[in-house]
Amino acid sequence: xxNPEYEAMDREELQKLQYLRLKHTLERVYQLVPHYRNxxxxxxxxxxxxxxxxDLAKLPFTVKDDLRDNYPYxxxxxxxxxxxxxxxxxxxxxxxxVVGYTRTDLEIWSELMARTLTAxxxxxxxxxxxxxxxxxxxxxxxxxxxxxxxxxTVVPISGGQTRRQVxxxxxxxxxxxxxxxxxxxxxxxxxxxxxxxxxxxKLRSGIFGAEPWSENMRHVIEEKLGINAxxxxxxxxxxxxxxxxxxxxxxxxxxxEDHFMPEIIDPAxxxxxxxxxxxxxxxxxxxxxxxxxxxxRTRDITSLNRQPCPCGRTHTRMAKVxxxxxxxxxxxxxxxxxxxxxxxxxxxxxxxxxYQLIVDRKGSLDTLEIWVEVxxxxxxxxxxxxxxxxxxxKTEIDNVLGVSATIKLVEPKTxxxxxxxxxxxxxxxxx
Ligand code: DLL
Numbered sequence: 001x002x003n004p005e006y007e008a009m010d011r012e013e014l015q016k017l018q019y020l021r022l023k024h025t026l027e028r029v030y031q032l033v034p035h036y037r038n039x040x041x042x043x044x045x046x047x048x049x050x051x052x053x054x055d056l057a058k059l060p061f062t063v064k065d066d067l068r069d070n071y072p073y074x075x076x077x078x079x080x081x082x083x084x085x086x087x088x089x090x091x092x093x094x095x096x097x098v099v100g101y102t103r104t105d106l107e108i109w110s111e112l113m114a115r116t117l118t119a120x121x122x123x124x125x126x127x128x129x130x131x132x133x134x135x136x137x138x139x140x141x142x143x144x145x146x147x148x149x150x151x152x153t154v155v156p157i158s159g160g161q162t163r164r165q166v167x168x169x170x171x172x173x174x175x176x177x178x179x180x181x182x183x184x185x186x187x188x189x190x191x192x193x194x195x196x197x198x199x200x201x202k203l204r205s206g207i208f209g210a211e212p213w214s215e216n217m218r219h220v221i222e223e224k225l226g227i228n229a230x231x232x233x234x235x236x237x238x239x240x241x242x243x244x245x246x247x248x249x250x251x252x253x254x255x256x257e258d259h260f261m262p263e264i265i266d267p268a269x270x271x272x273x274x275x276x277x278x279x280x281x282x283x284x285x286x287x288x289x290x291x292x293x294x295x296x297r298t299r300d301i302t303s304l305n306r307q308p309c310p311c312g313r314t315h316t317r318m319a320k321v322x323x324x325x326x327x328x329x330x331x332x333x334x335x336x337x338x339x340x341x342x343x344x345x346x347x348x349x350x351x352x353x354x355y356q357l358i359v360d361r362k363g364s365l366d367t368l369e370i371w372v373e374v375x376x377x378x379x380x381x382x383x384x385x386x387x388x389x390x391x392x393x394k395t396e397i398d399n400v401l402g403v404s405a406t407i408k409l410v411e412p413k414t415x416x417x418x419x420x421x422x423x424x425x426x427x428x429x430x431x
Pocket of ligand 1: 138236241298321324
């Protein structure tokens with residue numbers, strides 16, 4: 001553990017700390033951010049009405065549109081003079097979201113990433129290869145400062161030029177890789193093309209996140225790179241990576257509860273759900289200075305588990321995020337997450353873990369096409385084998401997801417590779 005005093009804090013102590021920090025945050029936003037003063041007033045509430053942690057549920061939500069409506073600095077609780085860094089999430093449509101950090105915010109972020117890296121096998125002697133994008137995206141710089149904090153040797157390579165990445169990992173003796181899971185796979189593929197096996201490198205672990213990835217994808221990455229693969233979660237609005245991270249138990253991501261409070265709600269009604277129920281993750285920041293957010297709706301679908309973890313950390317564990325409520329495809333009324341399709345494809349095998357879902361509408365009927373690359377060996381095989389594979393995938397998708405799909409087996413390297421977040425869905429219905 002990087003910081004056992006906090007990571008393994010007695011839960012009662014932790015809750016006391018959370019309450020003090022929450023009160024302070026609520027008072028600050030009420031005084032300093034007109035948006036919150038107005039929204040609290042509309043709900044007939046003042047910070048003094050929040051008398052215990054459960055009272056948090058009385059407060060109104062904050063949504064992405066609130067950030068957009070107050071673009072760029074309207075939700076900041078500090079003067080710009082106190083803000084030392086800006087990041088931004090591009091989003092797919094409209095105005096980007098701008099987030100800011102004070103010096104203290106950056107220190108906390110580094111601390112959280114130090115915890116993340118330590119849990120993911122990093123330490124003073126690690127050589128950390130950071131292939132998350134550097135720049136306005138929080139991945140590169142977020143991991144960077146955490147890796148420096150633990151005293152690791154940092155290689156700030158950013159994304160792109162994959163062959164060069166592999167060569168440098170080999171030459172520099174990289175032990176820990178940080179990038180999106182889809183890029184990790186691309187790196188593994190490139191390594192193989194260059195005639196290298198995991199034994200030629202010193203890689204031992206990887207911290208992968210920024211997009212949903214299935215348990216089966218974890219196994220593929222671990223095998224191809226010969227490493228332990230850990231899931232890390234975060235979002236720019238809250239701080240970036242560092243919100244939650246896996247430990248060696250790989251059974252849920254420890255949520256940094258001394259800085260952020262998680263709730264799970266029913267996305268349709270907004271009602272708080274009991275422990276263990278799956279729903280939308282809502283986060284309240286309790287130490288952020290520049291951009292505190294109260295009950296921020298992440299749109300990410302997960303559940304919480306407060307049972308003790310064998311690693312000794314006491315912070316709540318969040319299940320692997322299965323997808324975003326706004327990425328969830330509704331195909332002829334059936335809810336489908338790309339990660340479920342990924343899981344099925346990898347379970348069946350014989351395909352490469354590169355796939356895309358193409359959704360369209362013919363008349364009033366939704367159609368789902370799943371493009372998936374087959375392995376080199378399979379592709380040169382007889383047509384009969386391909387037909388059988390296609391049929392097996394179709395049947396399994398039908399059985400498990402309850403939706404019929406057309407399966408299109410494509411040649412290796414047909415589906416675009418990504419250096420950042422992979423595009424898994426092309427929804428032509430919106431065009
Ligand atoms: O993706 C921050 C990050 C960087 C996290 C590097 C992990 C590693 P945004 O660009 O604002 O920030 O995107 C945030 O990405 O709401 C989720 O939908 C998704 N996401 C992030 N981590 C995971 C994960 C960064 N481990 C959005 N599993 C979030 C599934 C993830 N989805």
